[in-house]
Amino acid sequence: MIKEIKIYKGDIIFCESPDKFTTLENGYIITENNKIKETVQELPAEYSDIEILDFSENLIIPGFVDIHLHAPQFENLGLGYDNELLPWLENYTFPEEAKFSDTKYAEEIYKKFIKALYMHGTARSVVFSSLHLESTEILADLFLESGLGAYIGKVNMDRNSPSYLTENYKKSLEETEYFIKKYNKPDSMIKPIITPRFIPTCTPELMDGLSKLSEKYNVPVQSHLSENLSEIEWVKELHKEIETYAGVYNHYKMFGDRPTIMAHCIHNTDDEIKLMKEKGVFVAHCPTSNFNLSSGIAPIRKFLDNNVKVGIGTDIAGGHTISIPETIISAIHASKMYSVYADRTFHSLSISEAFFMATKGGGEFFGKVGSFEKDYEFDALIINDNELSGGSNKTIQERLEKYIYFGAKEDIIKMFVSGKEINRERF
């Protein structure tokens, strides 16, 4: 195999661990066949005759990773937040998702959705589609054309939803299997993920069937867990025989038996948190959504202290923004308020902890993604922060902080995903 070496130069910043940033002023990232070979301060002599992609005076940061969002809710950004979760689903979300039976509408909205991810620097995402197979294929094909990385799930829901958005469980399983077979390719940038919407909308037969598909094709799982108090009561009524909400997913072997993401996780019991740790279940922390729908504040410090994996989710359209920097800010704000109003012993999240969650933390779901360490895939954003921080002698970490809190998507001048530049013309 021919070795293709590339060298990127700039002011590099990333998090190897949550507690601190690694920074290299005028440093170099050297990649071989799109994976990082080394990240160094001085360029070794062996590379002296290779052309350098020179981004001096710009920041080079890992591409963002969003581990929970709903593509067919893109048109609903900002709508209906006077409601809590269950009426919001009924009055806003389900009617909008129903429109995706129309493949023309799906194509129009999904193009806008993927462009928005690109514009905001989200290199990888873990996405809910709607229950419609054809529209989900359109979403997958558009992602493939874009070059962005994604897990994509055809949503499954066969009870407790309006008749216009309820499947027959057999058809739901057949279509899910078809989607898995079509897109489960080893080196693909997009992959299928099993997506029971949440326990209230999935019958035991459907859960059983999805669990078998997950095992048969070794496909990961995503769903929602303990977002809202009425939702939790509803799950208790539906599954009196099982002690906890997480226990229901676990009963169906869809709780860490394969890689699993559970969105929200606001009101979990200590036993549920222990189970998440034991089974390696990821929390998708979605603070903007949790504020908008008055769901609560997820006790993220508790998950971190218990070594539970945590990534960031914009959860559009419970979340009102597809921007990961804005969601990082929201995560920090949420933790600050939690430490003041709920538990004074909790330390709020630091900027490095929140940035870690939005890069390497969530990136772990994709493998070696979200850092500039050896063997990681080269996902990077080049950020021109000259206007934000120019001439003011700031450290690289301070420049990143300014970009997160005060920057704009227009400051991102280039994006690389798995070593390939994603061109603006594609969108």
Ligand SMILES: O=c1[nH]c(=O)c2nc[nH]c2[nH]1
């Ligand atoms: O934030 C959420 N968005 C949804 O679409 C959804 N469905 C079930 N539970 C949900 N929570």
